[in-house]
Amino acid sequence: MERTAQQPGDEQARLWNGPAGNAWVDAQTTLDHLFRPLEKLLVEAACASSPPTGRVLDVGCGTGGTTLAIARALSPGADCTGIDISEPMIAAAQGRAVREGAAARFVCADAQTHAFEPASFDSIVSRLGVMFFDDPVRAFSNLRRAAKDGAALHFIAWRGAAENPFMTTAERAAAPLLPDLPPRQPNAPGQFGFADRHRVEAILEKSGWRGIDIRPVDLPCTLPEKDLVGYLSRLGPVGLALRQVDERTRERVIGTVRAAFEPFVHGDEVRLVAACWMVAAHAPGRNRND
Numbered sequence: 001m002e003r004t005a006q007q008p009g010d011e012q013a014r015l016w017n018g019p020a021g022n023a024w025v026d027a028q029t030t031l032d033h034l035f036r037p038l039e040k041l042l043v044e045a046a047c048a049s050s051p052p053t054g055r056v057l058d059v060g061c062g063t064g065g066t067t068l069a070i071a072r073a074l075s076p077g078a079d080c081t082g083i084d085i086s087e088p089m090i091a092a093a094q095g096r097a098v099r100e101g102a103a104a105r106f107v108c109a110d111a112q113t114h115a116f117e118p119a120s121f122d123s124i125v126s127r128l129g130v131m132f133f134d135d136p137v138r139a140f141s142n143l144r145r146a147a148k149d150g151a152a153l154h155f156i157a158w159r160g161a162a163e164n165p166f167m168t169t170a171e172r173a174a175a176p177l178l179p180d181l182p183p184r185q186p187n188a189p190g191q192f193g194f195a196d197r198h199r200v201e202a203i204l205e206k207s208g209w210r211g212i213d214i215r216p217v218d219l220p221c222t223l224p225e226k227d228l229v230g231y232l233s234r235l236g237p238v239g240l241a242l243r244q245v246d247e248r249t250r251e252r253v254i255g256t257v258r259a260a261f262e263p264f265v266h267g268d269e270v271r272l273v274a275a276c277w278m279v280a281a282h283a284p285g286r287n288r289n290d
Protein backbone atom coordinates (compact mmCIF):
# COMPACT_ATOMS: atom_id res chain seq x y z
CA MET A 1 0.00 0.00 0.00
CA GLU A 2 1.38 3.42 -0.95
CA ARG A 3 0.66 6.28 1.44
CA THR A 4 0.97 10.05 1.28
CA ALA A 5 0.42 12.44 4.14
CA GLN A 6 -3.06 13.80 4.81
CA GLN A 7 -3.85 17.41 5.56
CA PRO A 8 -4.06 17.86 9.32
CA GLY A 9 -7.49 19.03 10.41
CA ASP A 10 -9.25 17.78 7.30
CA GLU A 11 -12.72 16.78 8.52
CA GLN A 12 -13.36 14.20 5.80
CA ALA A 13 -9.93 12.60 6.30
CA ARG A 14 -10.65 12.42 10.03
CA LEU A 15 -14.06 10.82 9.51
CA TRP A 16 -12.94 8.29 6.93
CA ASN A 17 -9.85 7.38 8.94
CA GLY A 18 -12.02 6.98 12.02
CA PRO A 19 -15.64 6.06 12.66
CA ALA A 20 -17.02 6.28 9.10
CA GLY A 21 -14.14 4.30 7.58
CA ASN A 22 -14.28 1.65 10.30
CA ALA A 23 -18.06 1.30 9.85
CA TRP A 24 -17.63 0.81 6.10
CA VAL A 25 -14.95 -1.84 6.69
CA ASP A 26 -17.20 -3.68 9.17
CA ALA A 27 -20.17 -3.51 6.77
CA GLN A 28 -18.17 -4.23 3.61
CA THR A 29 -20.12 -7.34 2.59
CA THR A 30 -23.50 -5.66 3.18
CA LEU A 31 -22.49 -2.49 1.31
CA ASP A 32 -21.02 -4.34 -1.66
CA HIS A 33 -24.26 -6.33 -1.90
CA LEU A 34 -26.34 -3.15 -1.58
CA PHE A 35 -24.40 -1.19 -4.21
CA ARG A 36 -23.80 -4.03 -6.69
CA PRO A 37 -26.11 -2.46 -9.34
CA LEU A 38 -23.93 0.68 -9.24
CA GLU A 39 -20.80 -1.43 -9.50
CA LYS A 40 -22.23 -3.19 -12.56
CA LEU A 41 -22.75 0.12 -14.40
CA LEU A 42 -19.20 1.23 -13.67
CA VAL A 43 -17.68 -2.10 -14.71
CA GLU A 44 -19.51 -1.81 -18.05
CA ALA A 45 -18.37 1.80 -18.48
CA ALA A 46 -14.74 1.02 -17.63
CA CYS A 47 -14.66 -1.99 -19.95
CA ALA A 48 -16.18 0.06 -22.79
CA SER A 49 -13.73 2.95 -22.36
CA SER A 50 -10.46 1.20 -21.58
CA PRO A 51 -8.47 -1.20 -23.77
CA PRO A 52 -8.40 -4.72 -22.22
CA THR A 53 -4.89 -4.09 -20.89
CA GLY A 54 -5.52 -0.43 -20.06
CA ARG A 55 -5.11 1.55 -16.86
CA VAL A 56 -8.16 2.29 -14.75
CA LEU A 57 -8.37 4.50 -11.65
CA ASP A 58 -11.13 4.08 -9.04
CA VAL A 59 -11.45 7.26 -6.95
CA GLY A 60 -12.60 7.02 -3.33
CA CYS A 61 -12.41 3.25 -3.84
CA GLY A 62 -13.11 2.42 -0.20
CA THR A 63 -12.69 -1.29 0.47
CA GLY A 64 -12.08 -1.91 -3.23
CA GLY A 65 -15.27 -3.70 -4.38
CA THR A 66 -15.54 -1.76 -7.65
CA THR A 67 -11.79 -1.72 -8.33
CA LEU A 68 -11.63 -5.50 -7.98
CA ALA A 69 -14.76 -6.06 -10.08
CA ILE A 70 -13.18 -4.01 -12.90
CA ALA A 71 -9.87 -5.88 -12.53
CA ARG A 72 -11.78 -9.18 -12.87
CA ALA A 73 -13.65 -7.93 -15.96
CA LEU A 74 -10.60 -6.58 -17.83
CA SER A 75 -7.85 -8.89 -19.07
CA PRO A 76 -5.06 -9.98 -16.69
CA GLY A 77 -2.72 -7.41 -18.27
CA ALA A 78 -4.90 -4.51 -17.15
CA ASP A 79 -3.73 -2.22 -14.38
CA CYS A 80 -6.42 -1.14 -11.91
CA THR A 81 -5.61 1.32 -9.16
CA GLY A 82 -7.86 2.35 -6.29
CA ILE A 83 -7.17 5.53 -4.37
CA ASP A 84 -8.73 6.42 -1.04
CA ILE A 85 -7.98 8.74 1.85
CA SER A 86 -8.92 6.11 4.45
CA GLU A 87 -6.18 3.86 5.79
CA PRO A 88 -8.53 1.20 7.25
CA MET A 89 -10.51 1.02 4.02
CA ILE A 90 -7.39 0.79 1.85
CA ALA A 91 -5.97 -1.89 4.15
CA ALA A 92 -9.20 -3.88 3.71
CA ALA A 93 -9.03 -3.40 -0.09
CA GLN A 94 -5.42 -4.51 -0.15
CA GLY A 95 -6.26 -7.63 1.85
CA ARG A 96 -9.05 -8.53 -0.59
CA ALA A 97 -6.72 -8.05 -3.58
CA VAL A 98 -4.09 -10.33 -2.06
CA ARG A 99 -6.69 -13.00 -1.23
CA GLU A 100 -8.08 -12.83 -4.79
CA GLY A 101 -4.66 -12.60 -6.45
CA ALA A 102 -6.13 -9.61 -8.31
CA ALA A 103 -4.29 -7.29 -10.69
CA ALA A 104 -5.19 -4.26 -8.57
CA ARG A 105 -3.19 -1.97 -6.36
CA PHE A 106 -4.28 0.54 -3.79
CA VAL A 107 -2.97 3.94 -2.77
CA CYS A 108 -3.86 5.66 0.49
CA ALA A 109 -3.88 9.37 -0.42
CA ASP A 110 -6.06 12.41 -1.01
CA ALA A 111 -7.26 12.28 -4.62
CA GLN A 112 -7.44 16.10 -4.62
CA THR A 113 -3.71 16.53 -4.31
CA HIS A 114 -2.02 13.16 -4.95
CA ALA A 115 0.83 13.40 -7.47
CA PHE A 116 -0.53 10.91 -10.03
CA GLU A 117 1.66 10.06 -12.98
CA PRO A 118 0.49 12.61 -15.58
CA ALA A 119 -1.59 11.35 -18.54
CA SER A 120 -1.52 7.76 -17.30
CA PHE A 121 -5.14 6.50 -17.04
CA ASP A 122 -7.48 5.36 -19.85
CA SER A 123 -10.54 5.38 -17.63
CA ILE A 124 -11.40 6.96 -14.28
CA VAL A 125 -14.41 5.74 -12.30
CA SER A 126 -15.98 6.25 -8.90
CA ARG A 127 -18.86 4.65 -7.02
CA LEU A 128 -20.09 7.29 -4.57
CA GLY A 129 -16.51 8.40 -3.85
CA VAL A 130 -16.21 11.94 -5.28
CA MET A 131 -18.70 14.01 -3.25
CA PHE A 132 -16.39 14.52 -0.27
CA PHE A 133 -13.76 16.90 -1.69
CA ASP A 134 -13.48 20.27 0.02
CA ASP A 135 -12.13 21.72 -3.25
CA PRO A 136 -13.84 19.73 -6.03
CA VAL A 137 -12.38 21.82 -8.88
CA ARG A 138 -8.89 21.16 -7.57
CA ALA A 139 -9.72 17.47 -7.26
CA PHE A 140 -11.20 17.05 -10.75
CA SER A 141 -8.36 19.14 -12.28
CA ASN A 142 -5.90 16.77 -10.60
CA LEU A 143 -7.81 13.77 -12.01
CA ARG A 144 -7.89 15.48 -15.42
CA ARG A 145 -4.08 15.71 -15.37
CA ALA A 146 -3.90 12.00 -14.46
CA ALA A 147 -6.10 11.10 -17.46
CA LYS A 148 -4.65 10.36 -20.90
CA ASP A 149 -5.85 12.58 -23.75
CA GLY A 150 -9.36 11.42 -24.62
CA ALA A 151 -9.67 9.26 -21.46
CA ALA A 152 -13.13 8.65 -20.00
CA LEU A 153 -14.51 9.67 -16.62
CA HIS A 154 -17.57 7.88 -15.20
CA PHE A 155 -18.90 8.30 -11.71
CA ILE A 156 -22.09 7.69 -9.78
CA ALA A 157 -23.24 10.20 -7.16
CA TRP A 158 -26.44 10.52 -5.13
CA ARG A 159 -29.18 12.83 -6.29
CA GLY A 160 -30.97 14.75 -3.51
CA ALA A 161 -32.04 13.55 -0.08
CA ALA A 162 -35.74 13.98 -0.97
CA GLU A 163 -35.35 11.47 -3.81
CA ASN A 164 -33.52 9.02 -1.54
CA PRO A 165 -35.85 8.54 1.44
CA PHE A 166 -34.16 5.29 2.49
CA MET A 167 -30.92 7.18 3.07
CA THR A 168 -32.52 9.71 5.45
CA THR A 169 -35.06 7.43 7.20
CA ALA A 170 -32.72 6.83 10.14
CA GLU A 171 -32.04 10.48 10.90
CA ARG A 172 -35.70 11.51 10.50
CA ALA A 173 -36.86 8.75 12.84
CA ALA A 174 -34.07 9.33 15.38
CA ALA A 175 -34.29 13.15 15.43
CA PRO A 176 -36.56 13.38 18.52
CA LEU A 177 -34.21 11.09 20.46
CA LEU A 178 -30.96 12.56 19.11
CA PRO A 179 -31.60 16.32 18.91
CA ASP A 180 -27.93 17.12 18.21
CA LEU A 181 -27.82 15.27 14.88
CA PRO A 182 -26.03 17.61 12.45
CA PRO A 183 -28.29 19.03 9.69
CA ARG A 184 -27.35 18.22 6.08
CA GLN A 185 -25.76 21.27 4.43
CA PRO A 186 -26.55 21.70 0.71
CA ASN A 187 -23.45 21.47 -1.52
CA ALA A 188 -21.17 20.76 1.45
CA PRO A 189 -18.77 17.80 1.15
CA GLY A 190 -20.77 14.70 2.01
CA GLN A 191 -23.20 12.10 0.74
CA PHE A 192 -25.50 14.57 -1.08
CA GLY A 193 -22.79 17.07 -2.04
CA PHE A 194 -23.39 16.44 -5.77
CA ALA A 195 -27.20 16.52 -5.68
CA ASP A 196 -27.27 19.67 -7.84
CA ARG A 197 -26.46 18.58 -11.39
CA HIS A 198 -25.72 22.16 -12.52
CA ARG A 199 -23.07 22.43 -9.83
CA VAL A 200 -21.54 19.11 -10.92
CA GLU A 201 -21.50 20.24 -14.54
CA ALA A 202 -19.82 23.55 -13.60
CA ILE A 203 -17.18 21.74 -11.49
CA LEU A 204 -16.30 19.38 -14.35
CA GLU A 205 -16.29 22.17 -16.93
CA LYS A 206 -13.95 24.31 -14.80
CA SER A 207 -11.68 21.31 -14.22
CA GLY A 208 -11.12 20.81 -17.94
CA TRP A 209 -13.42 17.85 -18.63
CA ARG A 210 -15.47 17.86 -21.83
CA GLY A 211 -18.47 15.97 -23.28
CA ILE A 212 -20.18 16.17 -19.89
CA ASP A 213 -23.28 13.98 -19.72
CA ILE A 214 -25.29 13.77 -16.48
CA ARG A 215 -28.22 11.34 -16.42
CA PRO A 216 -30.56 10.32 -13.64
CA VAL A 217 -30.46 6.59 -12.92
CA ASP A 218 -32.85 4.83 -10.52
CA LEU A 219 -31.20 1.62 -9.42
CA PRO A 220 -33.12 -1.04 -7.46
CA CYS A 221 -30.86 -2.21 -4.62
CA THR A 222 -31.33 -4.78 -1.87
CA LEU A 223 -29.82 -5.95 1.35
CA PRO A 224 -30.70 -8.97 3.48
CA GLU A 225 -33.14 -8.04 6.27
CA LYS A 226 -30.81 -9.72 8.77
CA ASP A 227 -28.20 -7.02 7.98
CA LEU A 228 -30.57 -4.06 8.44
CA VAL A 229 -29.98 -3.38 12.15
CA GLY A 230 -26.21 -3.60 11.66
CA TYR A 231 -26.55 -1.16 8.76
CA LEU A 232 -28.72 1.43 10.49
CA SER A 233 -26.81 1.29 13.78
CA ARG A 234 -23.34 1.74 12.28
CA LEU A 235 -23.65 3.89 9.15
CA GLY A 236 -24.60 7.48 8.37
CA PRO A 237 -25.19 10.31 10.86
CA VAL A 238 -27.20 8.08 13.21
CA GLY A 239 -24.50 5.40 13.24
CA LEU A 240 -21.93 8.06 14.13
CA ALA A 241 -24.17 9.61 16.83
CA LEU A 242 -24.87 6.20 18.43
CA ARG A 243 -21.20 5.93 19.31
CA GLN A 244 -21.63 8.77 21.82
CA VAL A 245 -24.83 7.71 23.66
CA ASP A 246 -25.60 5.49 26.65
CA GLU A 247 -26.88 1.94 26.18
CA ARG A 248 -30.51 2.78 27.01
CA THR A 249 -30.67 5.60 24.43
CA ARG A 250 -28.94 3.38 21.91
CA GLU A 251 -31.56 0.65 22.32
CA ARG A 252 -34.45 3.14 22.04
CA VAL A 253 -32.98 4.75 18.92
CA ILE A 254 -32.33 1.40 17.23
CA GLY A 255 -35.89 0.21 18.00
CA THR A 256 -37.44 3.45 16.69
CA VAL A 257 -35.30 3.57 13.58
CA ARG A 258 -35.79 -0.12 12.76
CA ALA A 259 -39.57 0.40 12.89
CA ALA A 260 -39.28 3.37 10.51
CA PHE A 261 -37.56 1.15 7.93
CA GLU A 262 -40.54 -1.25 7.86
CA PRO A 263 -41.92 0.07 4.52
CA PHE A 264 -38.66 -1.03 2.86
CA VAL A 265 -38.78 -4.58 4.28
CA HIS A 266 -40.22 -7.34 2.08
CA GLY A 267 -39.86 -10.69 3.86
CA ASP A 268 -36.16 -11.42 4.29
CA GLU A 269 -35.11 -8.63 1.92
CA VAL A 270 -34.83 -4.85 2.20
CA ARG A 271 -35.54 -3.04 -1.06
CA LEU A 272 -34.78 0.53 -2.04
CA VAL A 273 -34.18 2.57 -5.14
CA ALA A 274 -30.87 4.44 -5.31
CA ALA A 275 -31.66 7.73 -7.06
CA CYS A 276 -28.31 8.73 -8.51
CA TRP A 277 -26.59 10.66 -11.27
CA MET A 278 -24.55 8.66 -13.76
CA VAL A 279 -21.98 11.20 -14.85
CA ALA A 280 -19.78 10.76 -17.92
CA ALA A 281 -17.16 13.07 -19.40
CA HIS A 282 -13.86 12.81 -21.21
CA ALA A 283 -10.50 14.49 -21.17
CA PRO A 284 -10.06 16.60 -24.30
CA GLY A 285 -7.59 15.34 -26.85
CA ARG A 286 -6.89 12.62 -29.32
CA ASN A 287 -9.85 11.43 -31.42
CA ARG A 288 -12.23 13.81 -29.68
CA ASN A 289 -13.84 16.90 -31.21
CA ASP A 290 -13.08 19.39 -28.45
Ligand SMILES: C[S@@+](CC[C@H](N)C(=O)[O-])C[C@H]1O[C@@H](n2cnc3c(N)ncnc32)[C@H](O)[C@@H]1O
Binds near residue numbers: 109
Ligand atom coordinates in the same frame (compact mmCIF):
# COMPACT_ATOMS: atom_id res chain seq x y z
C1 LIG B 1 -19.28 6.53 0.37
S1 LIG B 1 -17.68 5.85 0.43
C2 LIG B 1 -17.63 4.92 -1.10
C3 LIG B 1 -16.55 3.88 -1.09
C4 LIG B 1 -16.51 2.99 -2.33
N1 LIG B 1 -16.37 3.73 -3.56
C5 LIG B 1 -17.72 2.09 -2.39
O1 LIG B 1 -18.61 2.32 -3.21
O2 LIG B 1 -17.75 1.12 -1.61
C6 LIG B 1 -16.70 7.30 0.01
C7 LIG B 1 -15.23 7.05 -0.06
O3 LIG B 1 -14.55 8.26 -0.49
C8 LIG B 1 -13.33 8.34 0.21
N2 LIG B 1 -12.80 9.71 0.16
C9 LIG B 1 -13.34 10.81 0.74
N3 LIG B 1 -12.56 11.89 0.47
C10 LIG B 1 -11.54 11.45 -0.30
C11 LIG B 1 -10.41 12.10 -0.89
N4 LIG B 1 -10.19 13.41 -0.75
N5 LIG B 1 -9.54 11.35 -1.62
C12 LIG B 1 -9.73 10.00 -1.76
N6 LIG B 1 -10.79 9.35 -1.21
C13 LIG B 1 -11.68 10.06 -0.50
C14 LIG B 1 -13.70 7.86 1.60
O4 LIG B 1 -12.58 7.49 2.38
C15 LIG B 1 -14.63 6.68 1.29
O5 LIG B 1 -13.93 5.48 1.15
